[in-house]
Amino acid sequence: MRAVVTGGAGFIGSHLVDRLVRTGWEVLAVDDLSGGRNPVPPGVELHHSTVQAAVPPGVPLDAVFHLAGKVGPVGVLRWAGQIVKDTVDAAAAAGEWALRAGCPLIDVSTSEVYGDPTGPNSEASPRVFQPGTSARMEYAVGKLAAETMLFNTDGLDVRVVRPFNVTGPRQLVDGGFVLPRFVRQALAGVPLTVYQPGSQRRAFTHVADIVDGILAVYQRGRSGEAYNLGRAENACTIRELADEVLAATGSRSRVSIVDPCDLHGAGFREAADKVPDATKARRELGWAPRWDRAAIVVDVVGYWQRSAAA
Numbered sequence: 031m032r033a034v035v036t037g038g039a040g041f042i043g044s045h046l047v048d049r050l051v052r053t054g055w056e057v058l059a060v061d062d063l064s065g066g067r068n069p070v071p072p073g074v075e076l077h078h079s080t081v082q083a084a085v086p087p088g089v090p091l092d093a094v095f096h097l098a099g100k101v102g103p104v105g106v107l108r109w110a111g112q113i114v115k116d117t118v119d120a121a122a123a124a125g126e127w128a129l130r131a132g133c134p135l136i137d138v139s140t141s142e143v144y145g146d147p148t149g150p151n152s153e154a155s156p157r158v159f160q161p162g163t164s165a166r167m168e169y170a171v172g173k174l175a176a177e178t179m180l181f182n183t184d185g186l187d188v189r190v191v192r193p194f195n196v197t198g199p200r201q202l203v204d205g206g207f208v209l210p211r212f213v214r215q216a217l218a219g220v221p222l223t224v225y226q227p228g229s230q231r232r233a234f235t236h237v238a239d240i241v242d243g244i245l246a247v248y249q250r251g252r253s254g255e256a257y258n259l260g261r262a263e264n265a266c267t268i269r270e271l272a273d274e275v276l277a278a279t280g281s282r283s284r285v286s287i288v289d290p291c292d293l294h295g296a297g298f299r300e301a302a303d304k305v306p307d308a309t310k311a312r313r314e315l316g317w318a319p320r321w322d323r324a325a326i327v328v329d330v331v332g333y334w335q336r337s338a339a340a
């Protein structure tokens with residue numbers, strides 16, 4: 031079996047590449063390294079390029095996993111104005127490769143396409159766009175545009191994955207993601223920057239569970255369908271998460287409630303509360319995420335402790 035993984039040196043992509051290689055796949059990775067460079071296992075070809083500028087793979091393929099993209103509430107800020115075009119162009123190229131190979135495209139999109147804070151979002155939830163033109167909004171609009179384009183591409187077998195708050199080892203601090211930020215702050219003994227008000231809710235899902243879900247979508251998903259991936263049981267407030275990180279690290283850091291725009295500039299936007307309804311993936315694909323929040327925090331703490339010691 032042979033796959034292309036776009037974004038294969040990134041956070042989720044590198045975990046997916048590891049899993050594919052461990053289970054006997056041959057993998058071609060394409061990554062522009064804008065989201066960092068995680069090591070790829072021996073034997074994996076890494077093409078340093080955007081998806082749209084890459085030479086189309088000239089070999090038979092069994093799957094295209096499309097994960098490349100600008101990510102993170104802070105990470106997207108420097109790409110404002112280019113995000114929609116880049117997202118759509120990269121998705122179009124990935125779709126073209128899958129069409130040419132006659133294989134499925136797994137498009138890894140985002141839960142941000144829902145934008146609706148009022149309750150758990152299922153695939154049938156309406157899309158809600160708040161007023162404004164932030165980079166975060168551009169990201170959500172670009173992802174939704176790319177999904178819609180792919181669903182409407184004649185002859186393409188496309189399945190869309192919408193992950194909610196993925197976290198785990200290798201997640202980039204630069205992207206702004208909360209768990210690696212809190213863990214590094216706790217280990218450094220500096221205040222944990224809880225963005226005001228601290229009562230905002232998120233449900234965190236371990237990257238290993240997300241990789242299971244992506245593979246389940248490849249193996250058992252249906253063309254033309256979207257699947258949410260997120261573990262609602264892991265939902266908590268961000269203030270609670272900060273306390274859990276302090277307990278897991280034994281840190282004596284304090285918690286500081288801050289305005290994120292003071293840290294990241296006026297262009298930063300917070301997302302509404304996000305809680306997944308992943309019933310469809312559980313029922314139709316047998317997806318069974320295993321990592322609870324306490325185990326996720328311990329895993330990320332261990333990762334950063336080992337990185338500091340290395």
Ligand code: UDP
Pocket residue numbers: 103195206207208209211212223224225226230231232268300301304
């Ligand atoms: N957050 C925080 N302090 C930080 C980084 C993030 O309080 O240093 C909060 C952020 O406001 C959001 C949650 O943590 O409510 C999750 O943030 P993340 O960037 O990981 O993901 P998001 O859900 O915003 O895409």
